[in-house]
Amino acid sequence: MSATVENPILRGFSPDPSLLKVGGDYYLATSTFEWWPGVEIYHSVDLVNWTLVAEPLNDPARVDLRGVYDSGAIWAPHLSYAEDQFWLVYTIVKSATAFKDTLNYVITSPSITGPWSKPTFISASGFDPALFHDDDGRHYFMNMLFDHRLDHPGFAGVVMQEFDAKTKSLIGQRRRFFPGTSLGVCEGPQIMKRNGWYYLLCAAGGTGYSHASTVARSRNIWGPYVLSPWQPLISTKYHDDLPLAKAGHACFVPGPNGDWYIVFLCARPLTPHGNNPLGRETGIQPLVWEDDWPHLANGTHLPDQTVTIASAPATAVQVLDHSQAIVFDQPSLPASLKTLRQPLGERASLTARPGWLRLYGRESLSSLDAQTLLARRWQSVQFTAETCVDFTPTSFQQLAGLVLYYDTANWAYLHLSYDEELHSRYLQLEVADCGKFSYLSEHLPIRFTGPVALRVQVDREVARFAYRQAGAAQWQVLATPYAADHLSDDHIKANGKLAFTGAMVGICTQDMDQHRSHADFQYFNYQED
Structure with a gap:
């Protein structure tokens, strides 16, 4: 059983993927910025073809984007599942000066198609929020920390705070627990757990041709986190001649047969380092584990345009024409x-x-x-x-x-x-x-x-x-x-x-x-x- 896939799997303006596996179903959420309805969620059973099944931010009485600047509004959603319901956190960005007003919200639903709850405000300390639901019943909320002070770096690392799932509010003290890497511009944090390790996956390097994703791990959720020897996890920063560029902002999940996959942000420029009207899209890549570290199955940090989904049925044929x-x-x-x-x-x-x-x-x-x-x-x-x-x-x-x-x-x-x-x-x-x-x-x-x-x-x-x-x-x-x-x-x-x-x-x-x-x-x- 296997199927061939051409990257990207979501074509045209589908950035910041957040991938979730629930049973035999895969759900993939992407950013929509000022376009309405807000947040697109796709469904797949084979990791080959994806169908739009939900646009949860669809009530103007609950989500007001009027007046929000171009390329502001809804950034980087994160999708998770716990306590028999789906959780979606996202940012509405309302300003872009020396300051950023980054309002983070959470909504929940027993079904991916809704009905979704009324948005609950969590914090405004930075953008790219994520939730992590630990196996001990505790929940954690994290985001990149934005520092408006002119004599400090604006991207100030990653902060996390315990989250009360019943009241949908933060509890305890906020901690800055990861400063970022030498690639700079640390954002898009998310945590997963495997074999007793907490893995912190972050985007880095900005959204352009220096974009990347990094991974670090710790036995304690609060750290300290040690960077992977496979650094960066995925990036095309040092290569000008690849069909896929700007690779980064990633998320990984297990397949049905012990295989693993990473979805990531990418782009297809018309010329090397040139203009790309299709915007940032979503690709997929097989992932393997070595000494409890994840890395791309091809042994590099470079994404492939053509990949094999080992767990997909051979009858799965990717739809490439969207006429x-x-x-x-x-x-x-x-x-x-x-x-x-x-x-x-x-x-x-x-x-x-x-x-x-x-x-x-x-x-x-x-x-x-x-x-x-x-x-x-x-x-x-x-x-x-x-x-x-x-x-x-x-x-x-x-x-x-x-x-x-x-x-x-x-x-x-x-x-x-x-x-x-x-x-x-x-x-x-x-x-x-x-x-x-x-x-x-x-x-x-x-x-x-x-x-x-x-x-x-x-x-x-x-x-x-x-x-x-x-x-x-x-x-x-x-x-x-x-x-x-x-x-x-x-x-x-x-x-x-x-x-x-x-x-x-x-x-x-x-x-x-x-x-x-x-x-x-x-x-x-x-x-x-």
Whole structure:
């Protein structure tokens, strides 16, 4: 029994994996940042194919992300199981200056699909929280410690405190029990226990090309912890030519037959140390134990693009093509479509015009509050996305169309609007690049009435937009291509701002006047090449 897997196993913007085994089931939680619903939890029985089964932060009355900055909001969830229920801890990050407001919460559920409890605040001393449930019935809460003092390192090691599972509150004294390693930027702590050893797994080196994971062990949960001779456990820091880069932020669990596996954060840059619009993804690697130390089964700290899952049935075939054709004739929207910071609620209707999705315009693509936008992650750097929109604007402040989106300061938007001098609809491609706005097309009057089909073809570094009258045979391709690789944390970081998500493609509408106009979308197709 075995199956071959191509990394990554979660493709496109799926960072900070937290892996949990309960019986014969595996659950994998990932970060969602400002995208709604918050936290994605995937399920697998074979470690080969993963199905989204839960998005537990889905109630705006309990989780308020309005106004939270780009790449803030929900960071690094940690999933665990104890006392016949699932435990999920996560951070909502609300500021990013010399200070970080990092609010850590816990929710629980008897089932992975919910219902999940109301969030309980635990602490705000740092981000990347985790719970450890010891076999003596005690529980512990840990996170990286953030130090705002200007004359101290911001990443100040790992702190831990005993946790009362009944009251969901901290008890005893907080202790700083691990300072980090020479790789720096110690974060993402989590503890597991095996053969009487406590193993502390941490991320290190930041989120870029120096990223790594380290492991240390102790006979006492409070330490002292001794670093592994396999240091780092996983990293691509010293290698420029691998298909997987930025490896780190890991988590490991046993397989069903005595085998072990590690899931880890990784990325697939278009060029060595270049831009990566797919963002940080999740990979898997076999793990072995030697002298009670874990290390990669390949004998190095480098992840493989192709791995063998020894315990998986040979019939398990990995799904690598994530193409999707969405028609809006169902009672609900597919889970692949995400919104920003809150659900659309009454801004979207599947019944106002049967067979179409009606979106009501609200705020601009620069808004940190009520955008009317639905988007899905890129899962390949070669794809075509297409939609058909029926939209009759009456003001230049009303827009609707097709968008490639990273965050409020980075996007490319082919939109319909209204020219009040020509008394005509028009199309135009506008882009935002690190907060600088420009047009990449002429002002294109649309003389026909009725729906307009919009398309974008992404081919690695280049995207080309096109349009046509609905039903027409010929696409009109816009002359100027768009630099699609600019929708990446690498490009944004090179221009002075940190970013942690990934590129999305979607449909949206705005009414920056009276918030009354609407646009109807007939379909939204995503086809990987």
